[in-house]
Amino acid sequence: MSERSPVLFNIGWNACINCGACVAICPQPEPFISPFDTISVDRPCDIACMLCESICPVTTIDHVAWEGTLPQSPLNNRSHHT
Ligand code: SF4
Numbered sequence: 673m674s675e676r677s678p679v680l681f682n683i684g685w686n687a688c689i690n691c692g693a694c695v696a697i698c699p700q701p702e703p704f705i706s707p708f709d710t711i712s713v714d715r716p717c718d719i720a721c722m723l724c725e726s727i728c729p730v731t732t733i734d735h736v737a738w739e740g741t742l743p744q745s746p747l748n749n750r751s752h753h754t
Contacts, residue, residue: 677737678716681724683708684732694724694733 685708694711698704699719704712711717711724716738725733 676720678718679720679735680716680738681711681713681733681735683710683713684730687730687732689730691729693727693729697723697727699723 683706688708688710690709692709695705695709698711699721700717704717706712706714711733717735720735722735725731725735
């Protein structure tokens, strides 16, 4: 189909059951995984197939259009204290 715009995924950490389904189905050629064994949330996905969102059993993955900046997220806050 047509080329899609990169997206940044967001995961509801309280809902995630760490099933690994999103990572297992992800077609990215390089590992696209977070420190919490989910798909990455700190870099854009340029494939944007949304298979992870479709397969998540607790439907806790969503996304925003990648605009070259990282929104504040619990993950970002966890790793940096500035
Ligand atoms: S598919 Fe959903 S519940 Fe499973 S690890 Fe990914 S975000 Fe968590």
